[in-house]
Amino acid sequence: MSSSVERFDERARREADRVGETVVHRGELLRHPVYTRVLHWLVAISFVLSLLSGFAIYSPYLFRWLTPLFGGGPTTRFLHPWFGLLFDIFFFFQFLNWLVPMLWTKADSRWLRRIKEYTTNEEKLEPEDVGFFNGGQKIYFWAIVVSGLLFLISGIPMWLDHVAPRWLVAASYIVHDIAALIMLAGFIIHIYEGTAAQPGTFRSMTDGTVTKEWAWTHHPAWYEDVTGRNPREDYERAQRRQRERARAIEAWEHEHETRERINEPGTEEFPER
Amino acid sequence: MSDERTLQIQQISAHPGTVPGQGAQREVEVAKYIDVTTCIGCKACEVACVEWNDHPFRETTFDNTYQTMPTTEWNYYNLIKFVEHERDGNFMWLMRKDQCMHCADPGCLRACPADGAIVQYENGIVDFQQENCIGCGYCISGCPFDIPKFNPKTKKVFKCTLCSDRVGQGLEPACIKACPTGCLHFGTKSDMVALANTRAKQLREQSGFQNAGVYDPQSIGGTHVIYVLHDATQPELYGGLPSNPQIPPSYTGWKWLAKPAGLVMAALGLLAVFFHRVAVGPKLPQPEEPPPAEAQPDTIEAKRKEKP
Numbered sequence: 001m002s003s004s005v006e007r008f009d010e011r012a013r014r015e016a017d018r019v020g021e022t023v024v025h026r027g028e029l030l031r032h033p034v035y036t037r038v039l040h041w042l043v044a045i046s047f048v049l050s051l052l053s054g055f056a057i058y059s060p061y062l063f064r065w066l067t068p069l070f071g072g073g074p075t076t077r078f079l080h081p082w083f084g085l086l087f088d089i090f091f092f093f094q095f096l097n098w099l100v101p102m103l104w105t106k107a108d109s110r111w112l113r114r115i116k117e118y119t120t121n122e123e124k125l126e127p128e129d130v131g132f133f134n135g136g137q138k139i140y141f142w143a144i145v146v147s148g149l150l151f152l153i154s155g156i157p158m159w160l161d162h163v164a165p166r167w168l169v170a171a172s173y174i175v176h177d178i179a180a181l182i183m184l185a186g187f188i189i190h191i192y193e194g195t196a197a198q199p200g201t202f203r204s205m206t207d208g209t210v211t212k213e214w215a216w217t218h219h220p221a222w223y224e225d226v227t228g229r230n231p232r233e234d235y236e237r238a239q240r241r242q243r244e245r246a247r248a249i250e251a252w253e254h255e256h257e258t259r260e261r262i263n264e265p266g267t268e269e270f271p272e273r
Numbered sequence: 274m275s276d277e278r279t280l281q282i283q284q285i286s287a288h289p290g291t292v293p294g295q296g297a298q299r300e301v302e303v304a305k306y307i308d309v310t311t312c313i314g315c316k317a318c319e320v321a322c323v324e325w326n327d328h329p330f331r332e333t334t335f336d337n338t339y340q341t342m343p344t345t346e347w348n349y350y351n352l353i354k355f356v357e358h359e360r361d362g363n364f365m366w367l368m369r370k371d372q373c374m375h376c377a378d379p380g381c382l383r384a385c386p387a388d389g390a391i392v393q394y395e396n397g398i399v400d401f402q403q404e405n406c407i408g409c410g411y412c413i414s415g416c417p418f419d420i421p422k423f424n425p426k427t428k429k430v431f432k433c434t435l436c437s438d439r440v441g442q443g444l445e446p447a448c449i450k451a452c453p454t455g456c457l458h459f460g461t462k463s464d465m466v467a468l469a470n471t472r473a474k475q476l477r478e479q480s481g482f483q484n485a486g487v488y489d490p491q492s493i494g495g496t497h498v499i500y501v502l503h504d505a506t507q508p509e510l511y512g513g514l515p516s517n518p519q520i521p522p523s524y525t526g527w528k529w530l531a532k533p534a535g536l537v538m539a540a541l542g543l544l545a546v547f548f549h550r551v552a553v554g555p556k557l558p559q560p561e562e563p564p565p566a567e568a569q570p571d572t573i574e575a576k577r578k579e580k581p
Binding site: 057058059060061062063064067073074076077078119120121124125158161162164166167169170171173174177181184185188189192196197198199200211213214216217218235238239242 | 422546
């Protein structure tokens with residue numbers, strides 16, 4: 001089965017690359033191909049629509065705020081299950097696409113043990129065994145898989161609640177809410193990590209590329225895989241070059257300043273004409 | 274007793290904040306009292322209900338009983354349940370007029386997520402406001418009596434209104450007016466409870482129904498439709514009347530406690546990532562450009578060293 005899934009995904013990526021384009025400039029690496037990016041945003045759009053329409057019905061405190069976005073209460077109620085179904089369908093394809101790189105490894109368990117260092121930014125560079133996805137990303141992925149299933153299982157009786165048994169609808173209501181809260185927690189962290197917390201990450205889902213510096217900082221093992229180079233050595237080399245450059249600039253600035261001082265009007269040695 | 278002021282709203286579904294005008298007037302709770310023991314199953318109440326609400330006539334279902342159809346429907350609020358029962362070797366017909374019970378603590382109202390789709394008047398009538406209904410159907414699963422019914426065409430839910438339009442004009446509900454045996458009564462809740470208790474006592478003492486009693490289930494704070502049953506210990510006999518009706522905990526504890534808590538957690542999560550960015554800062558690709566400045570000596574510490 002897995003081989004047929006792989007064949008399907010490979011074909012999908014090839015077809016998407018034929019239609020779309022990813023330009024990799026010097027000093028950059030291809031992070032996400034067109035197919036992955038398009039899927040990601042289809043999932044994202046359907047998720048945000050599901051989230052907003054769902055939260056309108058979730059709480060009386062949000063009802064009057066969010067239902068107007070969808071044209072009132074009845075249309076919100078009508079659209080929400082369809083948004084959710086779209087989300088599940090799109091995410092199913094992303095699931096197939098990402099199943100292999102998302103498999104849990106020992107490196108992820110190690111990553112999870114040092115989550116405190118990760119969140120407090122104590123270590124500037126990720127450990128060398130962090131691959132294409134880190135442990136946190138994998139947890140989010142599997143949380144979506146579980147939540148997506150829970151959404152579907154509990155959503156159907158709520159969609160058809162005038163035919164489903166009473167106890168089933170009442171129980172589904174809680175399951176649906178728990179899945180939503182899990183997803184929301186992950187979603188907040190996901191957006192934060194993808195934008196403000198890690199500059200240079202967002203473009204991986206728009207342009208599809210990242211800088212080499214980004215790659216050896218956040219995903220060193222992946223960097224080694226795609227470039228065949230040692231991430232630490234390259235980092236140290238970049239650091240040396242940066243220091244040299246800084247020193248050269250400082251030296252240049254120093255010389256420049258001295259010359260300016262020397263040439264200052266009023267100084268007797270080199271009077272200006 | 275039952276003028277327009279009795280339609281002052283007491284509770285609104287999914288409504289954040291207080292109810293406007295609550296408790297402004299002295300209010301009297303109303304109740305419908307159904308004496309099951311004197312019902313003859315004539316269905317005059319069913320017809321009166323259909324007539325007053327201008328409902329089209331529905332097709333009836335024949336299932337070898339006298340019952341008009343299996344359950345109440347979105348345009349058939351009032352249905353007599355016919356149960357053939359054997360008591361001491363004798364045949365007995367249990368005929369119970371089934372309709373909305375107008376609970377003091379309505380499960381439909383608790384379950385409803387649409388602001389203002391279900392209201393409870395201070396006189397105890399629970400009424401659906403179809404213009405605010407979003408058709409989600411949660412009220413159906415919130416009701417312990419299986420009363421609200423979905424209209425697939427309009428995607429709205431309907432049920433007995435206790436003729437709130439009539440009661441608001443000082444009239445009794447249409448079913449009460451039509452009853453020929455006097456087994457249906459309408460009045461204040463306290464009057465109806467007193468009347469029902471008297472009748473139950475009479476049944477116990479004079480008619481040999483030792484278990485006769487009033488059905489006014491306290492698990493949902495009592496109802497504004499009360500029954501006198503031959504056997505109040507077994508209400509299930511009367512076409513599935515629950516002896517201990519319950520609102521699902523997902524619409525009580527979960528909705529009013531866990532849901533707001535979830536929202537607060539989501540808000541805290543947003544604040545947490547915001548302040549993480551402000552306090553801890555971003556993870557930049559390494560080496561950072563420009564390189565971090567050399568550690569500066571603490572200025573106060575430096576000045577202190579200069580002084581002596």
